[in-house]
Amino acid sequence: MSVTFPLLIDGRWRAGARDRILAVINPATGDRIGDVALAERADLDEALAAAERGLAEWSAVSPWQRGALLKKAADLLRADAEDAARTMTLEQGKPLAEARAEVLRSADFLEWGGEEARRISGRMIQGREAAQSIQVETHPIGVVAAFTPWNFPMALAAKKFAGALGAGCSIICKPSEETPGSAIALARALLGAGVPQAAIAIVFGEPAEVSSYLIPARAVAKITFTGSIPVGKLLASAAGQVMKPVTMELGGHAPTIVCGDVDPEKAADFLARAKFANSGQICLSPTRFFVEESVRARFTARMVEHARAWRVGDGLDPQTQMGPLASERRVEAVSKLVEDARDRGAIVAAGGERLGNRGFFYAPTILTDVPDEAAILREEPFGPVAPILPFSDEEAMLAAANGLEFGLSAYVFTGDAARQKRLKDALQFGAIGINDVVSHPPDVPLGGWKESGYGTEGGIEILEPYQKVKFVSLR
Ligand code: NAD
Secondary structure (H helix, E strand, O other), X not given: OOOOEOEEXXXXXXXXXXXXXXXXXXXXXXXXXXXXXXXXXXXXXXHHHHHHHHHHHHHOOOHHHHHHHHHHHHHHHHHOHHHHHHHHHXXXXXXXXXXXXXXXXXXXXHHHHHHHHOOOOOEEEEOOOOOOEEEEEEEEOOEEEEEOOOOOOOHHHHHHHHHHHHHOOOEEEEOOOOOHHHHHHXXXXXXXXXOOHHHEEEOOOOHHHHHHHHOOOOOEEEEEEEOXXXXXXXXXXXXXXXXXXXXXXXXOOEEEEEOOOOOHHHHHHHHHHHHHHHHHOOOOOEEEEEEEHHHHHHXXXXXXXXXXXXXXXXXXXXOOOEOOOOOXXXXXXXXXXXXXXXXXXXXXXXXXXXXXXXXXXXXXXXXEOOOOOOHHHOOOOOOOEEEEEEEOOHHHHHHHHOOOOOOOEEEEEOOOHHHHHHHHHHOOOOEEEEOOOOOOOOOOOEOOOHHHEEOOEOOOOOOHHHEEEEEEEEO
16 A cells, blocks of 8 residues: 555555554645554564664664764755755645754754764773773664654654764654654655665654553663653653653743843844744743733733734745644644633733634734633643733742743843843753743753753764763773
8 A cells, every 4th residue: 555654664665564544634724635654563563673673783884974874864855955844834834934944953963963973982991900991882772762743843853863873773763643744754864865774764653552562662772752741751651661761852831031121022023933933832932921010011012913913824825924733633722721811811912713714723822911820821832822921029930930840941031141140040941041042953952851851952962862881891
């Protein structure tokens, strides 16, 4: 059977053993753009056996050569950027310009992982006695099982491929079934560059079925996941049962502190763009806007102006500033949070509704007068919704900002250097923007604090999650 979005197992693009498929939907139209193949246990067994062979083969390739192949894959991906971006927009909804940027960022990750491969080294330690010395070696950790989401369907997989392949590991990735084409384009570039066929696999399936089979599988040595905190806890528990190391990149609920000394219109111009990027479906998205009372009215007015004027539409239209949400499920989740806030007394100053009767569009939304008990102040909105929370007491604001289980990113807008330092030091988050909102370039280690996860991805540490250490005492 031929299927639009096949599995990749041992170098073969193919359907699953029982030909199970799932429709892939264009979120801008609701139309089916194709089907994705779903894997059975027999398929996963094949992927595991191939990955063990792939590990032996790939880890024997010198790190310099691995680096060269990853650089080549990055170049192939760059050359394919237009097609890959179009695929991404069709399956995920984001504007084409954002999709293009994501493909290029994915290529940068592959290249960065390859460059770091060239710097793999061990060290020698003096023994306690003259005749003794200790050698510390780094080795690829083994077969990696990776689970990646739909919001950045290529970049979040590329980070894991870059680290795992750079370190010399083979990798089986289960991307989201809702956005299969982007991971497929990534894998095609890797194969095209000459990464051994057995070293990479792409499997789709029923997520819980696949993860509960791969995590305890004897061949798998490392689990890496990007997604929601509840699913992260599930996978980390399963990994704990078999004592396998895990990297968890989970959700955020970023406090965004706008202080009274800034130009509120300028801050709103900058933050509206950050808020509505990828329709707010970004773990680093600004989500709780703590605005100092003296600039609250002007900041809110400008945000409302932007929300009303923002051009929402099909991501393929070059005029579009914001695409649809990725799925009907996300429209329901975002609507529920906004309705809950409204029911509890919040004012919907802009948006607050689904747009049109085709596709999964939701209006850019600004909420004011949001009561403490509103669910949106505790649950990550993962949508184009900005609750504005006035403050005048910095200490109380900080307590609220730090008061959730999330610890991914936080933003501070002020020109006052002392205040920048005070707030930066007090915020319990893994990434801070000062007069800035963070994205994730490959040369930076990103990792959440608290329940936003553990471990980091990227930076000069990009290979570490995929390495194990052996020390050898020589006498
Ligand atoms: P969800 O919790 O149902 O799924 C999140 C991701 O995990 C999806 O890609 C899904 O395919 C996968 N998944 C679900 N159950 C799994 C299992 N048992 N084993 C393996 N993978 C599994 O949520 P959703 O509706 O898809 O996304 C909404 C929430 O997810 C958001 O609120 C956000 O918190 C979170 N999220 C975070 C990121 C991130 O970058 N950290 C990315 C996407 C989603």
